Every structure is written in structure tokens, then in C-alpha cells.
Amino acid sequence: AQKITQTQPGMFVQEKEAVTLDCTYDTSDPSYGLFWYKQPSSGEMIFLIYQGSYDQQNATEGRYSLNFQKARKSANLVISASQLGDSAMYFCAMRGWNRDDKIIFGKGTRLHILP
Amino acid sequence: GAGVSQSPRYKVAKRGQDVALRCDPISGHVSLFWYQQALGQGPEFLTYFQNEAQLDKSGLPSDRFFAERPEGSVSTLKIQRTQQEDSAVYLCASSTPGDGYTFGSGTRLTVV
Numbered sequence: 001a002q003k004i005t006q007t008q009p010g011m012f013v014q015e016k017e018a019v020t021l022d023c024t025y026d027t028s029d030p031s032y033g034l035f036w037y038k039q040p041s042s043g044e045m046i047f048l049i050y051q052g053s054y055d056q057q058n059a060t061e062g063r064y065s066l067n068f069q070k071a072r073k074s075a076n077l078v079i080s081a082s083q084l085g086d087s088a089m090y091f092c093a094m095r096g097w098n099r100d101d102k103i104i105f106g107k108g109t110r111l112h113i114l115p
Numbered sequence: 116g117a118g119v120s121q122s123p124r125y126k127v128a129k130r131g132q133d134v135a136l137r138c139d140p141i142s143g144h145v146s147l148f149w150y151q152q153a154l155g156q157g158p159e160f161l162t163y164f165q166n167e168a169q170l171d172k173s174g175l176p177s178d179r180f181f182a183e184r185p186e187g188s189v190s191t192l193k194i195q196r197t198q199q200e201d202s203a204v205y206l207c208a209s210s211t212p213g214d215g216y217t218f219g220s221g222t223r224l225t226v227v
Contacts, residue, residue, distance in 0.1 A: 004157075035216075043204060045158075045218035091157050102148055102171065103216060105157035 002027045004092050004106035012112045013082050020067070021077040021109050023092030031097040034075040036066065039108070040088040048090075051075060087113045117141075119219035121207050127225045128197045136192045136222045140209030144217075147190050149182055150206040152221070158206055164190060197226045 003026040013019045025034065036048040051059045051066045059066045067076040075094075079086055089110050095103045120139040128134050140147050146165050150158035151174075160174040166187035175182070179197075184190040194201055204221040 006157075037218075042220075043223075044220050045206065045208075047215060047217075050215070102160050102163050104160060105150075107157045108155075 002029070002032075002094055002096060002104050004094055004104060006092055006106035006109050008109045009107075010110045010112065012114055014114050015084060016081055018078060018080045019082050019086075019111065021079075021090050021092075021111065023075045023077065023106060025073050025075060025092070025094050027073075027094065027096065029096045033095045033103075034066070034068070035093040035095070035103060036064070036075075036077045037091045037093060037105075038086075038088045039091060045091075049077070082113050084113050084115060087111060119207055119209050119217050121205075121219035121222050123222060124220065125223050125225075127227060130198060130226055131196050132226075133193065133195045134197055134224065136194075136205050136224070138190045138192070138207030138209075138219060140188065140190070140207070141211075141217055142188075144209035144211045145187075146210045147184060148208045148210075148216075149190070149192050150208070151176075152204045152206055154203070161192070161205075194224075197224075199226050202226045 005024045032053045034051045038046045049061045049064045051068045058068050063080045065078045089108045091108045092106045093103045122137045148163050149161040152158040162182045163171040164184040179195045181193045202225050204223050206221045208216045208218045210216040
């Protein structure tokens with residue numbers, strides 16, 4: 001069975017600082033994918049970044065980067081130069097070996113950016 | 116369409132009432148997923164379709180929950196005899212290999 005653990009229910013960060021959101025996972029699949037989604041108060045689920053388990057380099061998308069440590073089974077999201085608009089819920093998620101399979105989510109971290 | 120469309124956006128149901136939630140996926144997307152998201156929690160998987168075939172319904176919490184996708188496009192999630200614990204946001208997502216997952220805006224169900 002697959003499992004995602006996010007241990008930070010909430011975080012407060014000063015604007016313009018970098019922030020790291022923690023995510024650990026558990027799976028027996030040899031191949032898998034890891035995702036991060038942002039969910040603002042409006043409710044839509046916004047895709048941020050994806051990391052494949054066999055990707056050689058950590059994924060980056062603009063201000064978002066994924067610190068992937070396969071041996072530790074961790075996939076932390078790093079947001080550089082945080083902005084007020086980054087305030088939202090953030091979910092780590094994973095998918096098994098089948099690229100078209102369901103994804104499972106962690107419980108999320110609520111990020112508050114302070115002016 | 117350009118995105119995944121869900122309707123209604125909000126639904127208030129009296130306890131015991133049946134409800135039907137609609138999901139219109141991105142045209143051509145083979146796979147369709149339903150999730151239930153309780154307040155302050157992460158989305159929980161309910162069921163998964165590949166075209167019209169329901170390949171996984173392991174997340175449906177009880178036999179009051181039923182989903183269908185008869186023509187491999189639009190899907191309906193039906194909840195019979197709603198109960199207060201069914202109150203949640205119901206999210207639909209569609210995907211096709213290589214194209215990622217796109218979520219709809221969800222239907223917020225409140226059972227009173």
C-alpha cells in the first residue's frame with residue numbers, strides 16, 4: 001500500500017523567505033511519481049511540480065523545487081522567495097508504477113505568508 | 116472543453132435525500148477519478164474509470180455511493196440516502212497518459 005505523510009499541519013513564514021514543506025512517502029512499487037499541489041481558499045487543485053522516481057535530477061518549476069531523497073523516501077517542496085499569494089494548502093501526492101493510476105494525497109500543510 | 120467541469124458547484128441536501136454530482140472531463144481524457152475531501156483534510160480516493168470501465172471502486176465508503184460513466188465521457192457520482200458525514204467537497208479529475216491530471220473546482224455537498 002502507498003502512504004504519504006505530511007507532518008506540518010501549519011506553517012507561518014515571512015514574505016520573501018524560502019520555505020520547505022516536508023513530505024515522506026511509503027511504497028513497494030519500484031517505479032512511482034510524486035506530485036505537489038496547491039489548493040487556495042477558492043478550492044481548485046493547482047498542479048505545481050512532478051518528480052519521477054527514476055529522474056536523475058531534482059525537479060524545478062520556477063520558484064518551486066522538489067528536494068527528492070529517494071533513500072530517505074522524502075520529497076520536500078521548496079518555495080524560494082515566498083509571496084503573499086503563496087498562502088494556501090499544499091498537498092504532497094504520489095502515484096504508483098502505472099502512469100495512469102490514481103494518485104493518493106497527504107493530509108496537507110497550510111502555509112501562511114506574513115507581510 | 117478547456118478544463119474539467121463539475122456541477123453543481125454547491126449542493127445542500129436534507130438527510131436521507133439522494134444526490135447526483137456531475138463531472139465533465141477534458142475531451143479525450145481516458146481516465147477519470149473521483150475524490151472526497153473533508154474540511155481541512157486531503158482528498159481521499161473514491162473511484163476510477165478508464166473510458167466506461169470502472170477499474171477501481173475501492174474507496175467508495177458504502178453501498179450508498181455509486182458512480183457511472185456510461186459513454187466514457189461524462190461521469191455521475193450518486194449518493195443515496197445522504198447522511199451528515201457525507202458532507203464534503205467532491206473533486207473530479209481526468210487524465211490521459213503523458214498529460215497529467217486536471218482537477219475540477221469540485222462540488223461542495225452539505226447535508227443538513
